[in-house]
Amino acid sequence: MKITVHYTINSKACDLEVDAGETLLEALRNRLKLTSVHRSCEEGECGACTVLLNGEPVNSCLMLAAAADGADILTTEGLMRGDQRHPIMDAFVDLHGMQCGFCTPGLLMTGYSLVRKANGGDLDEATIRQSIEGNLCRCTGYMNIVKAIQEAKRRKDAGDWW
Amino acid sequence: MESREHRLISGRGQYADDLDFPGMAHLVFVGSPHAHARIVRLDVAEAEAVPGVIRVITGADVVEHTHPLPVQANFTSPGWTWRLAEVYAMPADKVRWHGEPVAAVVAEDERTARIAADKIQVEYDPLPVVAGAEDALKPNAPKLYDDWPDNKQVHLKFDFGDPDAAFKEADRVITVSNREGRVTGLPIEGRGCVGHYDRGKGTLTMWGAFQTPYLQRHNIAAAMGLPEARVSINAVDIGGAFGLKIHAWKENVVALASKLTGRYVKWFEPQRDFIVTGPHQRDVSWQGEVAVKNDGTLLGLRATVTHDLGVESTQKGIAALSIFPACSSPCNMYRWKGMHIEGIGAVTNKSFYCAYRGYGKDKGIKFIEAVINRVARELNMTPEAIRFKNFIQPDEFPFKAINNYVLDNGDYPGTLNRALEMVDVDKWRAEQEKGRAGGRHIGIGIVTSIEPAGVAVPNCQMGGLTQARVAICPDGTVEVDSDRTEIGQGSEISHVNIVSGILGCKKEDVYVRPVTSETIGQGPLSSRGAVWPASAVAKAAKQLRAKVDRFAASMFDATVDDIRIADGVIGCGKDTEKQLTFAEFANKAFFFPGPRRLPKEVLLEHEQLLSVTTTWYSPSTPESGSSYTTFCTSADIAVVEVDTETGVTKILKYAHVHDAGTVISKKVIDGQIHGGIVQGIGEALMEELKYDRNGQLLNTSFAEYLIPTAVEAPVIEIAHLVTPSPFSETGAKGMGEAPIIGSKAVILTAVEDALSPFGILVEDSPASPERVRAWVNGSKGDEQ
Ligand code: FES
Ligand code: FES
Numbered sequence: 001m002k003i004t005v006h007y008t009i010n011s012k013a014c015d016l017e018v019d020a021g022e023t024l025l026e027a028l029r030n031r032l033k034l035t036s037v038h039r040s041c042e043e044g045e046c047g048a049c050t051v052l053l054n055g056e057p058v059n060s061c062l063m064l065a066a067a068a069d070g071a072d073i074l075t076t077e078g079l080m081r082g083d084q085r086h087p088i089m090d091a092f093v094d095l096h097g098m099q100c101g102f103c104t105p106g107l108l109m110t111g112y113s114l115v116r117k118a119n120g121g122d123l124d125e126a127t128i129r130q131s132i133e134g135n136l137c138r139c140t141g142y143m144n145i146v147k148a149i150q151e152a153k154r155r156k157d158a159g160d161w162w
Numbered sequence: 163m164e165s166r167e168h169r170l171i172s173g174r175g176q177y178a179d180d181l182d183f184p185g186m187a188h189l190v191f192v193g194s195p196h197a198h199a200r201i202v203r204l205d206v207a208e209a210e211a212v213p214g215v216i217r218v219i220t221g222a223d224v225v226e227h228t229h230p231l232p233v234q235a236n237f238t239s240p241g242w243t244w245r246l247a248e249v250y251a252m253p254a255d256k257v258r259w260h261g262e263p264v265a266a267v268v269a270e271d272e273r274t275a276r277i278a279a280d281k282i283q284v285e286y287d288p289l290p291v292v293a294g295a296e297d298a299l300k301p302n303a304p305k306l307y308d309d310w311p312d313n314k315q316v317h318l319k320f321d322f323g324d325p326d327a328a329f330k331e332a333d334r335v336i337t338v339s340n341r342e343g344r345v346t347g348l349p350i351e352g353r354g355c356v357g358h359y360d361r362g363k364g365t366l367t368m369w370g371a372f373q374t375p376y377l378q379r380h381n382i383a384a385a386m387g388l389p390e391a392r393v394s395i396n397a398v399d400i401g402g403a404f405g406l407k408i409h410a411w412k413e414n415v416v417a418l419a420s421k422l423t424g425r426y427v428k429w430f431e432p433q434r435d436f437i438v439t440g441p442h443q444r445d446v447s448w449q450g451e452v453a454v455k456n457d458g459t460l461l462g463l464r465a466t467v468t469h470d471l472g473v474e475s476t477q478k479g480i481a482a483l484s485i486f487p488a489c490s491s492p493c494n495m496y497r498w499k500g501m502h503i504e505g506i507g508a509v510t511n512k513s514f515y516c517a518y519r520g521y522g523k524d525k526g527i528k529f530i531e532a533v534i535n536r537v538a539r540e541l542n543m544t545p546e547a548i549r550f551k552n553f554i555q556p557d558e559f560p561f562k563a564i565n566n567y568v569l570d571n572g573d574y575p576g577t578l579n580r581a582l583e584m585v586d587v588d589k590w591r592a593e594q595e596k597g598r599a600g601g602r603h604i605g606i607g608i609v610t611s612i613e614p615a616g617v618a619v620p621n622c623q624m625g626g627l628t629q630a631r632v633a634i635c636p637d638g639t640v641e642v643d644s645d646r647t648e649i650g651q652g653s654e655i656s657h658v659n660i661v662s663g664i665l666g667c668k669k670e671d672v673y674v675r676p677v678t679s680e681t682i683g684q685g686p687l688s689s690r691g692a693v694w695p696a697s698a699v700a701k702a703a704k705q706l707r708a709k710v711d712r713f714a715a716s717m718f719d720a721t722v723d724d725i726r727i728a729d730g731v732i733g734c735g736k737d738t739e740k741q742l743t744f745a746e747f748a749n750k751a752f753f754f755p756g757p758r759r760l761p762k763e764v765l766l767e768h769e770q771l772l773s774v775t776t777t778w779y780s781p782s783t784p785e786s787g788s789s790y791t792t793f794c795t796s797a798d799i800a801v802v803e804v805d806t807e808t809g810v811t812k813i814l815k816y817a818h819v820h821d822a823g824t825v826i827s828k829k830v831i832d833g834q835i836h837g838g839i840v841q842g843i844g845e846a847l848m849e850e851l852k853y854d855r856n857g858q859l860l861n862t863s864f865a866e867y868l869i870p871t872a873v874e875a876p877v878i879e880i881a882h883l884v885t886p887s888p889f890s891e892t893g894a895k896g897m898g899e900a901p902i903i904g905s906k907a908v909i910l911t912a913v914e915d916a917l918s919p920f921g922i923l924v925e926d927s928p929a930s931p932e933r934v935r936a937w938v939n940g941s942k943g944d945e946q
Pocket of ligand 2: 097098099100101102103104136137138139140350401402650
């Protein structure tokens with residue numbers, strides 16, 4: 001059965017026909033070619049497929065495409081401003097928070113939402129670590145990811161665009 | 163030009179799962195639910211009837227259309243056992259492990275393929291299961307391979323130095339044993355590729371998560387029965403590898419599917435399949451005795467290490483090969499008189515064994531580090547004191563060890579001293595004392611290790627193959643080819659740093675091309691990237707630089723000694739008039755005026771192209787026979803606290819000192835250290851693949867096979883020493899595996915230290931909460 005859904009994806013409105021059993025991950029990757037949304041466990045355990053749904057990080061592999069009807073969805077592609085990298089992306093590059101890059105889009109989304117919601121002062125390490133617990137990374141040992149998120153917060157507080 | 167980092171961070175990476183070709187079909191494997199069974203009947207009719215299914219490929223198809231997987235390592239020697247089984251990419255008659263693929267569905271889309279896969283009916287006749295190495299080696303155990311006399315695949319025996327003399331001289335001999343649980347390296351991205359067999363041209367092209375394209379081409383061509391020259395293997399962005407993506411196994415089925423259907427065929431492995439269908443590692447047990455003097459002098463070791471290899475590796479002989487370094491590595495960085503080591507590998511009904519960060523080099527070091535700390539405790543010495551007593555000293559290099567390794571150099575005492583500056587162990591020991599009085603169990607662990615890097619051994623596919631090409635294009639940009647696939651370990655950044663440093667061009671003008679089977683080489687394994695490919699790239703860059711100097715001298719009417727190159731500008735002495743950018747220079751060399759205006763000698767020597775292709779071979783290996791070229795050094799100190807009620811271990815402090823010779827890129831090295839340490843911590847505290855007696859793998863997902871999250875991963879403090887290796891072109895040493903070795907060993911020894919009031923020896927890993935609770939309960943709770 002086909003269902004028509006309406007999303008706002010990366011600030012653009014879009015209508016899409018999806019199958020009833022199709023996951024949001026499949027719709028984003030296969031229909032919309034948003035291939036930054038990575039597929040690994042497809043069981044909600046790794047976070048590689050994390051996107052923001054109405055501002056909150058979700059595992060897109062666990063959600064049906066139809067259930068996201070009407071949602072505002074943000075993926076890594078949507079963090080870019082043309083060719084310009086988002087400050088959190090700069091922080092990941094500058095602090096070497098990425099090695100193979102497979103977990104990175106998911107971590108960017110979780111990190112972005114965390115920093116966006118945080119007010120004043122530095123984000124403490126424990127809070128960051130707990131917030132990204134659902135995003136597995138096998139390469140970096142998380143050290144530089146944590147630092148990159150902290151740095152992104154500093155850049156945001158210093159007036160960098162967000 | 164745009165960097166890899168920019169491409170990946172902006173979401174434009176192209177990983178195997180992102181590959182898309184016109185008319186591409188999708189392939190899904192069907193695995194056996196049994197660990198050991200005969201295939202009685204395999205019915206694909208219902209699956210083939212599903213709309214959208216193009217074809218089902220069975221083991222029988224594979225046997226009919228392909229060859230057995232090729233031999234990759236073969237060591238027969240008198241007195242040794244070395245057996246290889248004949249296996250195909252999929253079996254037609256018998257399955258030997260839970261999950262072994264028996265069929266593959268090719269369909270228009272992946273979802274359809276998955277639906278059809280569920281409709282394949284297989285009737286099995288179960289056979290008795292060999293559930294572990296101990297069972298496998300029992301007389302009358304059921305056999306995995308009918309043509310073998312038993313289940314012993316490998317038995318190697320080594321005498322290093324003079325073991326008898328060592329034991330004769332000993333004041334005491336201490337019995338030691340140790341076991342490591344079975345683990346998987348598990349990159350977050352599974353394996354995957356697209357295959358395209360062009361029926362018109364008779365060529366096979368594949369793109370995907372290929373860690374070693376040149377070897378994979380050889381092995382896929384051999385299995386497919388295609389001329390190697392007509393096969394091309396291309397690495398795309400790879401989501402981590404750690405040794406787990408060197409395979410030419412299921413990839414053959416993808417290639418066959420394309421050949422049989424004429425379509426582009428894609429396969430992307432779900433994580434569950436990646437766990438269940440290997441490759442696996444570790445799962446070894448050590449039994450032995452160590453000979454020492456009462457003053458702490460280490461003398462000798464007699465030990466046997468038994469490996470549970472699972473089934474014959476899909477990289478035939480490569481699992482067995484890892485037993486060599488396991489046997490050699492216990493010498494680590496100390497002076498020894500003699501060792502007798504035996505390495506046994508048994509086949510069992512478990513998924514196969516293959517490379518994972520460490521590849522056996524880790525096993526001997528972890529074992530001996532645990533042993534040395536036990537000896538220290540027995541002799542009432544500190545772990546640091548016993549090491550200082552036995553280290554090979556800085557003035558002894560190059561040092562030919564009894565295991566035949568030629569250790570390049572290092573400052574072993576200096577490395578440990580630096581770590582002791584970072585962690586005030588006396589303060590922590592006082593804290594430990596205090597804590598014990600109040601029921602807190604703090605443990606302090608100290609280990610030191612070298613990492614043998616850059617393997618070159620005979621009679622296998624890892625004899626020391628490497629090739630590099632550095633070229634200046636007519637527009638002045640620089641391209642680099644090597645066999646060092648980018649798997650997240652920083653090949654590209656490293657090559658850019660090396661090449662721009664030597665040529666004097668701008669970093670952003672260097673493009674490191676994706677690795678393909680066109681470049682000869684073993685690829686990045688055994689931490690050889692910074693040793694072999696980096697040396698070859700540096701050598702090519704130096705030769706190219708000499709050409710640039712020569713060409714520029716003729717353009718400026720000067721001598722080569724006058725040429726200065728920095729930051730993309732080629733200059734001549736102090737003459738600011740005489741300057742060329744790389745683009746201007748290249749344009750002159752290639753076209754305007756082009757080769758005709760180059761010096762006559764250049765043309766007569768056929769040296770007119772700004773391109774150098776070369777290779778490199780370890781300078782220490784040919785004469786000494788040392789299988790490894792560089793030996794980086796590290797010291798790990800960890801402080802842990804074990805909650806004896808819950809069994810949970812918390813890491814309070816973690817310090818790592820590293821000496822990887824010349825630093826090509828600090829951020830790359832630090833990143834490798836962080837990642838490796840956390841993987842080692844995973845192995846030490848949580849990771850273990852658990853099979854039941856029926857050969858069923860019980861933990862098959864991230865939910866059950868736990869790897870460290872950001873919450874378990876500690877804050878890691880790092881310091882560097884720099885002792886450039888005399889044996890590599892840049893002075894750098896391979897270091898990718900060192901961190902996983904030291905971290906696992908140091909956490910386990912720290913846990914043992916924490917539990918010492920209970921008299922517990924941590925002789926098994928992981929020291930998971932359940933296991934720690936069992937140890938504590940088993941000690942009847944008597945704190946001694
Ligand atoms: S793919 Fe969605 S959580 Fe792993
Ligand atoms: S960078 Fe490789 S999984 Fe995180």
